[in-house]
Amino acid sequence: MTSDLKGQTGPALQGRVIAVTGASKGIGLSIAQLLTAHGAQVIGGARDVGGGKVPGAEFCSLDVTDEASVDAFAARCRAAGADALVNNAGVGTFRPVEEITPEDYRRVMDTNVLGTLLTTRALIGHFRNRGGGQVVNVTSDVSARTFATGALYTASKYAQRAVTQALAHEGHAYGLRVTEVRPGMVDTFFGDTRQGEDYKAAWLRPGDVAGAVLYALSAPAHVRIDEILLHPVVQDVAY
Numbered sequence: 726m727t728s729d730l731k732g733q734t735g736p737a738l739q740g741r742v743i744a745v746t747g748a749s750k751g752i753g754l755s756i757a758q759l760l761t762a763h764g765a766q767v768i769g770g771a772r773d774v775g776g777g778k779v780p781g782a783e784f785c786s787l788d789v790t791d792e793a794s795v796d797a798f799a800a801r802c803r804a805a806g807a808d809a810l811v812n813n814a815g816v817g818t819f820r821p822v823e824e825i826t827p828e829d830y831r832r833v834m835d836t837n838v839l840g841t842l843l844t845t846r847a848l849i850g851h852f853r854n855r856g857g858g859q860v861v862n863v864t865s866d867v868s869a870r871t872f873a874t875g876a877l878y879t880a881s882k883y884a885q886r887a888v889t890q891a892l893a894h895e896g897h898a899y900g901l902r903v904t905e906v907r908p909g910m911v912d913t914f915f916g917d918t919r920q921g922e923d924y925k926a927a928w929l930r931p932g933d934v935a936g937a938v939l940y941a942l943s944a945p946a947h948v949r950i951d952e953i954l955l956h957p958v959v960q961d962v963a964y
């Protein structure tokens with residue numbers, strides 16, 4: 726009997742070069758750590774890369790809302806032979822509709838939506854020339870449902886989901902594999918909070934989300950993981 730586990734043993738990401746945005750803390754830092762531990766060459770980006778130290782990974786200054794900054798980051802990724810991009814950088818502001826300011830709007834939409842468009846735009850031509858590539862977008866469980874005070878954040882995540890799905894359609898012809906990873910509540914610094922606070926004790930850990938990203942990136946070449954939705958068990962079931 727032959728085994729169909731070929732390519733699924735050993736360091737899952739050996740020889741892969743993977744760009745990760747928002748890699749300085751929270752989920753992105755954990756993604757950088759886990760992918761590196763599985764043999765990938767990781768190029769991580771964030772505005773403040775001072776805190777993000779992962780042995781074996783390279784960190785570059787990156788503001789996903791700034792075209793010149795994205796282009797410099799993408800040039801480094803192309804030179805290194807990147808074959809995957811993880812769009813993880815993101816911010817959130819939670820206010821009722823009547824309190825949302827244009828500044829809130831620009832900060833959240835520019836980071837979560839424009840940022841995803843700019844980084845992806847800067848790298849997919851390179852992926853196409855290589856005959857494939859992978860894009861993993863860390864959106865949210867609220868990329869398809871909303872709640873009070875969630876108007877702006879969920880609008881940005883619905884939009885990021887739309888960008889993800891349109892990209893999957895566009896890239897299908899040349900073998901681009903696109904995945905949306907949709908976590909529920911995760912214990913990070915998100916929304917200007919602190920990591921490790923008591924009220925987050927039962928939430929997902931950043932490593933749980935990193936595991937989902939690893940799963941998508943280490944799928945055999947003939948498998949495309951379209952979407953992963955994961956929650957801590959304390960969170961309500963909500964489709």
Ligand SMILES: NC(=O)c1ccc[n+]([C@@H]2O[C@H](COP(=O)([O-])OP(=O)(O)OC[C@H]3O[C@@H](n4cnc5c(N)ncnc54)[C@H](OP(=O)(O)O)[C@@H]3O)[C@@H](O)[C@H]2O)c1
Binds near residue numbers: 789909
């Ligand atoms: N925590 C949750 O409960 C949760 C749930 C579902 C989805 N998510 C999503 O998961 C992603 C990561 O969030 P997190 O929870 O890990 O938050 P976090 O701990 O606040 O980390 C956010 C990361 O994004 C980076 N970032 C923010 N603005 C950026 C910009 N303009 N350019 C480049 N990098 C930028 C930050 O670094 P700098 O500030 O140094 O740039 C940091 O590395 C986000 O897309 C978020 O929407 C989070």
